[in-house]
Amino acid sequence: MIAPLENLLATAVVVSLPMRVRFRGITVREAVLFRGPAGWGEFSPFVEYDDEEASAWLAAGIEAAWLGPPTPVRAAVEVNATVPAVPAEEVAQILARFPGARTAKVKVAEKGQRLEDDVARVAAVRELVEKVRVDANGGWTVDEAVTAIGALGDLEYVEQPCRTIDELARVRRAVATPIAADESIRKADDPLRVVAADAADIAVVKVAPLGGMRRVLALAEQIPLPIVVSSALDTAVGIGAGVATAAALPRLDHACGLGTGALFVDDVTADPFVPTDAMLSPRRVEVSDPPRADPARQRWWLDRLRRCYALVADAGNTPV
Numbered sequence: 001m002i003a004p005l006e007n008l009l010a011t012a013v014v015v016s017l018p019m020r021v022r023f024r025g026i027t028v029r030e031a032v033l034f035r036g037p038a039g040w041g042e043f044s045p046f047v048e049y050d051d052e053e054a055s056a057w058l059a060a061g062i063e064a065a066w067l068g069p070p071t072p073v074r075a076a077v078e079v080n081a082t083v084p085a086v087p088a089e090e091v092a093q094i095l096a097r098f099p100g101a102r103t104a105k106v107k108v109a110e111k112g113q114r115l116e117d118d119v120a121r122v123a124a125v126r127e128l129v130e131k132v133r134v135d136a137n138g139g140w141t142v143d144e145a146v147t148a149i150g151a152l153g154d155l156e157y158v159e160q161p162c163r164t165i166d167e168l169a170r171v172r173r174a175v176a177t178p179i180a181a182d183e184s185i186r187k188a189d190d191p192l193r194v195v196a197a198d199a200a201d202i203a204v205v206k207v208a209p210l211g212g213m214r215r216v217l218a219l220a221e222q223i224p225l226p227i228v229v230s231s232a233l234d235t236a237v238g239i240g241a242g243v244a245t246a247a248a249l250p251r252l253d254h255a256c257g258l259g260t261g262a263l264f265v266d267d268v269t270a271d272p273f274v275p276t277d278a279m280l281s282p283r284r285v286e287v288s289d290p291p292r293a294d295p296a297r298q299r300w301w302l303d304r305l306r307r308c309y310a311l312v313a314d315a316g317n318t319p320v
């Protein structure tokens with residue numbers, strides 16, 4: 001059984017959210033939101049993803065709208081500040097959007113920048129937030145990673161320093177700083193290979209690319225590593241699914257990357273997720289008067305939704 005396509009399309013809203021600052025090359029975040037019996041769901045694979053990769057995001061949206069959240073085991077989850085690859089002078093302005101954050105994740109290894117830029121940005125963050133982690137999005141070679149980690153000072157962990165699992169394992173053997181895997185889990189045919197290869201100390205998981213809240217909880221059960229639930233730069237609807245998942249994990253030792261709503265100028269609800277003392281609590285999100293995409297982009301997204309729906313339905317392992 002799968003939620004009928006007509007029901008998805010009948011409530012679908014294509015939104016377009018301007019960002020305060022460029023993040024992973026994006027200045028406007030687009031998404032389709034739809035409503036089911038359990039609430040709102042989000043479909044927002046990044047535009048360059050092919051339909052197969054994008055269809056996991058649709059399964060996640062359908063799960064949210066038709067099944068709703070899993071049962072929480074905690075009332076609130078800590079979130080980190082997220083600092084894009086901005087010049088060091090702009091760090092304070094970004095961190096002002098994350099009042100009370102005790103952990104910051106800083107983007108590093110951005111194309112076109114140098115290690116000095118990363119060192120300066122991380123130093124500027126460290127002056128304002130006590131615990132710092134960095135995310136290289138696979139941008140370093142093994143040697144570059146070892147050099148950079150030596151230059152960046154004390155870090156909670158380094159997320160995806162290199163592209164491959166083998167490279168992650170080599171960096172992990174060469175440095176004392178913990179290594180976190182992100183793309184090596186969410187883009188892998190086998191998310192458990194990271195564990196078999198001893199390539200990471202921490203697993204970063206994202207609800208939409210991994211196909212939903214329950215799939216993330218099932219995966220977390222199989223991964224014997226501390227878990228960090230992170231956003232996929234989702235609207236408040238997707239953030240709601242991330243917070244619900246983090247709140248349902250049996251164990252949660254690290255701040256989660258679910259504060260990215262602060263990077264948007266506007267969100268899709270009158271009541272977006274705004275951390276109190278760096279904590280977010282799971283709750284239902286009601287979409288109200290979201291900024292809409294223009295008609296051409298609406299058509300593009302609804303066509304994509306239809307194609308991905310066919311893939312989800314064919315795969316036969318739908319959440320609903």
Ligand SMILES: O=C(O)CCC(=O)C1=CC=C[C@@H](O)[C@@H]1C(=O)O
Nearest residue numbers: 024082105230231232233257260
């Ligand atoms: O983890 C965070 O603090 C925020 C989320 C985040 O960094 C990301 C969200 C979406 C796309 C990714 O490039 C990026 C990541 O790589 O973790």
Ligand SMILES: [Mg+2]
Nearest residue numbers: 135159160182
């Ligand atoms: Mg990452």
